[in-house]
Amino acid sequence: xxxxxxxxxxxxxxxxxxxxxxxxxxxxxxxxxxxxxxxxxxxxxxxxxxxxxxxxxxxxxxxxxxxxxxxxxxxxxxxxxxxxxxxxxxxxxxxxxxxxxxxxxxxxxxxxxxxxxxxxxxxxxxxxxxxxxxxxxxxxxxxxxxxxxxxxxxxxxxxxxxxxxxxxxxxxxxxxxxxxxxxxxxxxxxxxxxxxxxxxxxxxxxxxxxxxxxxxxxxxxxxxxxxxxxxxxxxxxxxxxxxxxxxxxxxxxxxxxxxxxxxxxxxxxxxxxxxxxxxxxxxxxxxxxxxxxxxxxxxxxxxxxxxxxxxxxxxxxxxxxxxxxxxxxxxxxxxxxxxxxxxxxxxxxxxxxxxxxxxxxxxxxxxxxxxxxxxxxxxxxxxxxxxxxxxxxxxxxxxxxxxxxxxxxxxxx
Numbered sequence: 001x002x003x004x005x006x007x008x009x010x011x012x013x014x015x016x017x018x019x020x021x022x023x024x025x026x027x028x029x030x031x032x033x034x035x036x037x038x039x040x041x042x043x044x045x046x047x048x049x050x051x052x053x054x055x056x057x058x059x060x061x062x063x064x065x066x067x068x069x070x071x072x073x074x075x076x077x078x079x080x081x082x083x084x085x086x087x088x089x090x091x092x093x094x095x096x097x098x099x100x101x102x103x104x105x106x107x108x109x110x111x112x113x114x115x116x117x118x119x120x121x122x123x124x125x126x127x128x129x130x131x132x133x134x135x136x137x138x139x140x141x142x143x144x145x146x147x148x149x150x151x152x153x154x155x156x157x158x159x160x161x162x163x164x165x166x167x168x169x170x171x172x173x174x175x176x177x178x179x180x181x182x183x184x185x186x187x188x189x190x191x192x193x194x195x196x197x198x199x200x201x202x203x204x205x206x207x208x209x210x211x212x213x214x215x216x217x218x219x220x221x222x223x224x225x226x227x228x229x230x231x232x233x234x235x236x237x238x239x240x241x242x243x244x245x246x247x248x249x250x251x252x253x254x255x256x257x258x259x260x261x262x263x264x265x266x267x268x269x270x271x272x273x274x275x276x277x278x279x280x281x282x283x284x285x286x287x288x289x290x291x292x293x294x295x296x297x298x299x300x301x302x303x304x305x306x307x308x309x310x311x312x313x314x315x316x317x318x319x320x321x322x323x324x325x326x327x328x329x330x331x332x333x334x335x336x337x338x339x340x341x342x343x344x345x346x347x348x349x350x351x352x353x354x355x356x357x358x359x360x361x362x363x364x365x366x367x368x369x370x371x372x373x374x375x376x377x378x379x380x381x382x383x384x385x386x387x388x389x390x391x392x393x394x395x396x397x398x399x400x401x402x403x404x405x406x407x408x409x410x411x412x413x
Contacts, residue, residue: 007122008131010196011115014074015135017189018108019142021081021182023242023268024150025050025101031175036094044365047239049098051358053105054112054351061113062348071198073114078189080107085183089168092176100179107186109351117347120336128337130282132329137275140325143268153177214345224349227335230390231353233383234327236360240380241267241324243361245317248306248373253313263314267321274325287330292391298323299384306374327387337396 025047033043065073084103088096116132123131154174169176218224246264249255255263274294281290298320305316332350339346360383368376 004122006196007118007198010193011119011122012135012138013192014111014115014189015139016142017185018111019139020146020149020185021085021104022050022108023143024146024178028150028175028178029243031173032094032097035092035173036097038094042094044362046097046101047243048358048362050101050105051235051239051355053102054109054353055355055358057106057109058113058352058354059348061110062345062351065114065348070114070118071193073110074193075190077107077110077114078186078193080104080110082183082186082190085179085186089176089179089183092170092173104182109354112351112354113348116332116351117336120333128333130279132333133275133278133282133326136325136329137272137279140268140272140275144265144272148265149181150175150178153181218339218345218349221339223338224346226390226393227331227338228349228353230331230335230387231328231350232356233360233386234324234331234356235354236356237324237380237383237387238328239357240361240364240377240383241317241320244364244368244373244377245305248377249313249317252373253309255314259314263317266318269321270318271321271325274322278326278329282326282330287334288391288394290326291330291334291394292388294323294326295384295388295391298327299381299388302377302380302384306377324384331387331390334390334394334396338394340397 029043029046032038032046036042061073068076081104084100084107087103088100119131119135120128156174168180242264245267246260249260249263278290278294301316301319301323305313305320308316335350336346360379364376364379366376367379
């Protein structure tokens with residue numbers, strides 16, 4: 001099995017771009033509501049359109065990956081993102097926003113189906129937990145930067161003639177300039193991948209995506225369903241926090257909007273810091289032990305954020321971000337390392353589980369409308385409880401590499 005540093009670097013860059021385009025939605029939500037005169041229900045359909053694309057596109061992409069290979073699928077993913085960005089930039093209205101976010105989400109789903117198993121191959125199976133957390137670190141850094149890019153662009157365009165985009169965006173809607181930028185970023189990535197000579201990275205039979213029959217056979221395996229739910233509940237947890245932290249701080253704790261927004265930004269910033277610590281901890285401890293430890297601490301931090309008082313809550317929610325930081329990469333790596341074959345198809349199924357980011361927040365919203373925001377947010381104790389259970393029942397065929405080495409377990413799954 002060949003390893004390639006070049007491919008690993010490209011994958012990390014792709015993770016950065018995916019995050020930059022994805023996590024701007026939360027920052028833009030107030031502008032969507034104001035400029036398109038939306039109710040909260042209509043506004044909720046915007047992130048729903050983005051994340052539901054993962055459920056519709058991921059498995060078909062996994063099937064097509066076998067035929068068209070990584071380079072072509074990655075190029076097509078960024079072409080899709082380019083088209084979606086241009087659509088909203090040229091025709092800014094609610095309907096095109098829904099269509100645009102669905103198209104961009106489809107492109108991001110294609111990319112994630114490709115890069116996750118490719119990272120496992122290019123970086124090595126034993127290093128996959130480590131490289132996955134590194135990817136999540138880069139993902140978190142982009143999440144931290146994208147809202148600040150939004151603020152910078154809006155401020156520049158608020159000054160007459162302050163930016164070249166002022167001639168390309170509608171009056172009073174400076175945030176539309178971001179979608180011109182997203183289109184440019186997507187085009188740049190298309191050119192980079194098209195001009196780049198991919199090193200020969202051979203996927204073994206175990207790592208190639210299979211047919212529809214292979215996917216159906218995998219879905220029948222209990223371990224596949226269990227890890228699908230793990231990713232589903234993680235992304236639901238992350239987006240549930242992203243969508244509600246600022247609202248909860250303002251409505252329940254009386255925190256002013258600017259401070260609440262800063263706390264949400266810190267949530268993503270602390271997540272990045274947590275990834276840095278996770279990189280080191282994965283070199284000295286088993287990934288399952290790390291998952292259990294960080295999940296318990298995340299649940300404690302959430303409890304303080306929901307039921308604490310004073311300035312304590314301003315630190316509690318960022319600490320939730322810190323402790324959930326390792327969940328996604330550890331769950332994903334445990335999942336792929338728990339099957340001996342069909343990792344490409346399995347990755348497609350796991351990426352499909354990102355629809356949790358569309359469904360869990362909607363359920364939380366329904367609970368909040370009926371029983372209050374604290375009750376809605378408390379649902380996250382259930383999703384985190386499931387993630388905690390993974391640390392107890394996971395039995396990977398290949399453990400993460402640690403300093404001093406460890407023996408691989410060989411088990412039938």
